Amino acid sequence: MNEILNLFLSLIAGFLLGAVFFGGLWWTVQKGLSSRKPAFWFLGSLLIRLSIVIAGFYFVSDGYWERLLICLFGFFCYASYNS
Numbered sequence: 001m002n003e004i005l006n007l008f009l010s011l012i013a014g015f016l017l018g019a020v021f022f023g024g025l026w027w028t029v030q031k032g033l034s035s036r037k038p039a040f041w042f043l044g045s046l047l048i049r050l051s052i053v054i055a056g057f058y059f060v061s062d063g064y065w066e067r068l069l070i071c072l073f074g075f076f077c078y079a080s081y082n083s
Contacts, residue, residue, distance in 0.1 A: 010060050010067040014074020017056045022079060024049045 028045035032038040053075070061068035 006064075006067060007070050010070040011074040013056065013060045014071040014076075015078045017053050017060075017071070018075040018078025018082075020056075021049050021053050021075070022082060024052075 024045055028041055032041040032045075035041050057068060057071055060071045
C-alpha cells in the first residue's frame with residue numbers, strides 16, 4: 001500500500017514538474033518576444049527550467065526506477081494535455 005502511495009505522489013510530482021517546465025517556457029516566450037536581448041531570456045530560462053526538472057526527477061525517484069518512470073509519465077501527460 002505504501003508503494004502505491006509513493007507511485008501516486010510521483011505521478012503528481014511529474015504533473016507539477018511539467019507545469020513548472022512548460023509554464024516557465026510560456027513565460028519565457030512572453031518576455032523574450034518583447035525583450036531587447038531575447039537570447040539571454042531563452043538560454044537562461046532553458047538552463048533554469050532544465051535544472052529544476054532534472055533535480056526534481058532525481059529527488060522524486062530516490063533511486064527507484066519505477067518512481068522515475070511514473071514521474072516522467074506525469075510530466076509528459078501534462079505536456080500532452082496542455083498542448
